Amino acid sequence: MSLVKVVKPEGEREVRRGVLGGAEISQATAGARNIYMGVFRVPAGAQSRPHYHEGCESAVYILSGSLEVRWGDALEHVVRLEPRDLVYVPPRETHVLANLSDTEPAEYVVARDSPHEDSVEVPWAVGGPGAQRP
Template identity: 60%
Template sequence: MKVIRPGGAPHEEPRGVVGGHEISRATTGSENLFMGIFRLPAGARSRPHFHANCESACYLLSGGMRIRWGERLEHVVELQQGDMLWVPPHETHVLENLSDDDDVEYVVARNSPTEDAVEVPWAPR
C-alpha cells in the first residue's frame, strides 16, 4: 500500500491540462490502474487527443466543462459538478472550460498504469 497526498508541484500534461497528484506506474508501481486529479484553467481548452489502450472514467469535482468528441469533434456534451463521463479507447476528444473566471477540477481513472494520451494533430482545434 502507498498513500499519495496532495502537495506535489502541479505539472502540465502534453495535451494541455494541469496534473496534480496521481496513482500510476510512476508513483506506486501500479500495473493496471491510473487515477489522477486534473485542472483545466479558466477559459482553457485541451489539445485534441485520445487514450490509446484504455477506457477512462471522469468525475467532475468543480466547475463546468464541454467535451467535444468524434473524428471531426462533431459531438458535444456539457458536464456540471458531480457528473461522471465514460470515454472509450481511441475516442478523439477536447475538453473546454465553460468559465472564463474559474478553473475546472476533475478526477480521472483508467485501466492503464500511465496517462496513455496521444495528441491528434489532424483534428480541428
C-alpha cells in the same frame, strides 16, 4: 515494506494534452499494474489539445466547474459536464475538454484501466469542430 502507497499533491504540472495535473496513482508513483487515477485542472477559459487514449478506457468524475467535451473524428459531438457528473470515454475516442468559465478553473478525477498516462495528441483535429483528417 508497506503495500499501501499514499500520494500527496505536490503542485501542478502541465501534461502533454494541455491540462494541469496534480497527484496521480500510476505505475511510476505507486507501482500500480492495472490502474491509473489522477486529478486534473483546466484553467479558466482554457482548452485541452485534441487527444485520445490509445489502449485504455477512461472514467471521469467532475469535481468543480463546467466543462464542455467535444468528441468524434471531427469533434462533432458535444456535451456539457457539471460537478458530480460521471462520463465514460472508450479507447481511441478523440476528444477535447474546454472550461466554459472565464473566471473559475474546472477540476476532475480520471481513472483508467492502464497503469500509466497514454495520451496521444491528434494534430488533424486542432482546428476544432469540422476539422478534417489530411
